[in-house]
Amino acid sequence: MKVTLISIPVRDQEKALKFYTEKLGFLKKKDLPLGGGNRWLTLVSPEWQDGPEILLEPGPNHFEPCKVYQDALLKAGYPYTQFDTDNVDADYKRLMDLDVEFSMKPTVMETVKVAVFNDTCGNNIQLIEHL
Incomplete structure (x- = not known):
């Protein structure tokens, strides 16, 4: 087995697409209409375009437990x-x-350095560097 896709819940796919491409630098890979204004919208790392895809999942808009979580x-x-x-x-x-809001500045924690930012779409995302 291998990981090919991770899902990140977002409340506004267009806003998330803009943030993840323009600020974080990911590339749009798939953008397929699913009906009801939803899309199968995936991104990839420019350094690993054949690697795992990030699905910008509109789940919180359609599934209350996802929104609560x-x-x-x-x-x-x-x-x-x-x-x-x-x-x-x-x-x-x-x-x-680029005016990205961080809740944790780069901090060394034993064998890693970590920072945490808000993706403007309902999530904190952790950046990690292995030391």
């Missing part, structure tokens, strides 16, 4: 998922320059 994670400050990076400090500076 997303709200609880956000309120508690827990990241929904994490993205690995080679340099947390450089990504932190680049994203701060």
Whole structure:
């Protein structure tokens, strides 16, 4: 088995697409209409275009338990998922320059350096650099 897709719940797919492509630098891979204004909208890393896809899932708009879970994670400050990076400090500076809101500045925690930002779509996302 291997991971080919991760799903991130978002409340506005268009807003999420803009954030994840323009600020984070991901590339749109698939954009298929599903009806009702929903899309099968996936992104990939520019460094690993054949790697796992991120599905910008409109689940919180259609499934109340998903919305409750997303709200609880956000309120508690827990990241929904994490993205690995080679340099947390450089990504932190680049994203701060793009007005991305961080709840945790780059912080060393034993064998990793971590930072956490808000994706503007209902999620905290953790950046992690293995030291």
